[in-house]
Amino acid sequence: MGLPEPTLTKIAHVHVLLDPVQTLGQTPHGLRRIIPITGGSITGERLSGEILPGGADWQLVHDDGAATIDTRYTARTHDGALIYLATSGVRHGPPEVLERLAAGDEVDPREYYFRVTVRLETGDPRYYWINRAVFVAYAARHPDAVAYDLYTLD
Known part of the structure; x- marks a missing residue:
């Protein structure tokens, strides 16, 4: 018995506004950077709304320039x-x-690899379906924002 082939369904476009990078410096894990989230939007048929200020990306940049992304926001x-x-x-x-990208230039996202898994969580019964889905995204870094298309793995 074979397993099903994965498919994706686009749920929304997410646009996250950012404050300037706060660089903590070199740590044992890499160059630690904190990038505050100031707002943004979610636009889609099943999911739409606004990103609230107060979250951040607690990012690590490694010696080869690769970044490990770790964001949390509401x-x-x-x-x-x-x-x-x-x-x-x-x-x-x-x-x-x-x-x-580091200089703040607008760079075509096809020139670099930027992929994330996204965990969504709510207690609101109208959106309880998000607690039971696996989400992935293709992302792009802009000078003052990150944008990504959010998909469910069906």
Whole structure:
């Protein structure tokens, strides 16, 4: 008996606004950076609303320039439900591309690899389905934001 082939269903586009990077410095795990989240939006048929200020990305940058992504933040849906979002993933690419990203340049996301898993959690019965799904995303880094398309793994 074979297993089903994975398929993806797009749920929403997420646009997360960021404050400037706070660099803590070199730690035993890598260069620790904290990037505060100041707002944003979620736009989709099944899920839409606003990103609330107060979260952050507790990011590690490694010697090769690759970044380990670790974000936690909250959204409020268009109808008032609160949703916790946490992403975990990686961003890497050729050194010259990563340098352009670090300089704040707008870089085509096809030039680097930026993928995350996204855990969503809520107690609101209208959105309880998000507690029971696996989410993945293709992401892009912009000078003052991160954007990603959120998919369920069906």
